[in-house]
Amino acid sequence: MGIQISQDTLHKFETSLESIRPLNAKDLIRREELGSELNFAVAENDFELAINLFKGLSAIDITRVPEEKIKDIINAMSSFLVQINSIRTFKASEGVDRRIELIDSFSRNYTSWFNIISPIVAYCTKAGTDYDALQRKAREALETFTNLQSTAAEEIKLNQQKIEETLAAVRKAAAEVGVTQHTTNFSDAATNFSKEKELWMKVICTTLFIIIVYSFAAFWWCPIKLNEPYFYHFLQSALPRFTGLIALFYFLVIASRNYRAQAHNYIVNKNKQNALSTFETFVKASDNDEIKNAVLLQTTKAIFSNSPSGYLKNESDDDSPTQIIEIVKDVSKLAKP
16 A cells, blocks of 8 residues: 555646656757757757656656655656756857756756656665566476476477487388389380390391392392303392392391390390399398398399390300309208207
């Protein structure tokens, strides 16, 4: 409960405070009216401090202050408003000395105004502060922050676990995709060689058809007529025919070689594709490292060696019985107790 204060005192306080609230330090400078020599720009900072000092009374509960102190405040506000009014009504005709007198008087009075008002504003501000409530809010804020920190730590731990699981899955998928990618490479190569093989087969068939047609056409529709000298006329008629046939047979041989090469490459890449596509199946089917090593050995051999296809000359089987024996030895170790 506040101190009992007369209505007249409260009215005077509120009336003076209402006159101070709209004040602005920049409005007191009056540059346009007084010019650069007589304006109050040098005192702008003092005006600002004094106005803010008196406006601070609006934020306090004045009923906490004894009536005598309030009357002192009212007198200080009256003195302040008189000073403000003198500055507002100052005319250039009053001269520089009057201007300097007003500025000095305002600066001197600021100290007395400050001594009267600042202790009261400080006291009322402190008295109006609920420190218990602030302490409770601080404790609540600390508890909330602690809970949030604990929750965040749990979420970070959970997210870290999810990240590790995801990373492991990504690594596994990357390894599988890597094998699949290499399988795709061999599959694409085998498909290209198969197309080339079919193309050269068509060339061979076309060349054979041309040779047959050419031979029958030369025999039936272009017979050789022998006149004396016989040998000269025979060579003259037969040489162009044999030259064309030789060229066609030579082209047939080249086409056959290219066909065999493409067929060989197709079979080799198809074997490599099959080796890689079945590698994961055989490896995952067993937990034994020796069997995995044996499968890996044979898969590597299938990839980096050229297995015989039957289409090339002088092909030999690179698989030696020693390698098969080594695989059998590794597998036989599993049967031993």
